[in-house]
Amino acid sequence: MVMTEMACDPPALMDQDTWLASFLTSRPVAALDGDTLTLTADEVTITLLDREVADPDRPLEGTRWVAEGLVEGDAVSSVPDGVRPPTMVFDGGQVMVDTSCNTGSAGYEVAGNEITFAPLALTLIDCDYSIEAQVTPVLDGTATYEIEAGVLTITNDAAGLVLRAEE
DSSP states (O other): OOOOOOOOSSHHHHHHHHHHHHHHTTOOEEEEETTEEEEEETTEEEEEEOHHHHSOOOOSBTOEEEEEEEEETTEEEEOOTTSOOOEEEEETTEEEEEOSSOEEEEEEEEETTEEEEOOOEEOOOOOSSOOHHHHGGGGSEEEEEEEETTEEEEEETTEEEEEEEOO
16 A cells, blocks of 8 residues: 555544554455445444435535635635635526625526626625635636535636535
């Protein structure tokens, strides 16, 4: 088994890592039953459920998406503390948007993994500090999107948003 040589902190994480590596190299018996994989070695059994069954992809439409990451090029930063996170709700060809300052909507069309946004209409509130300038370029023209479980990632050129489904 190939692993990095980094020590985990706290030490209990390193103990877990060592235990799992030992288990996996002990040649456990694997059994696949539908969406469930069971690994057994000695008196230990690990049961794994397919991610898509355990945590299915949320639908684009009808879900309230809350931004937690701002993408600029290859970097993703968190929404700054003290800033209301941007939100989006896609429904019936209209997306309702809260940019962290202004609110508004735009029409949209989905084709494959692309969303094409009509021009965004926003209120014109002057805010002391917001991240609106990082949100609006993502909703301009055609963007690509991906949903994995409860995370929606939308990218448009070098700008993007990472949003989590509100449960």
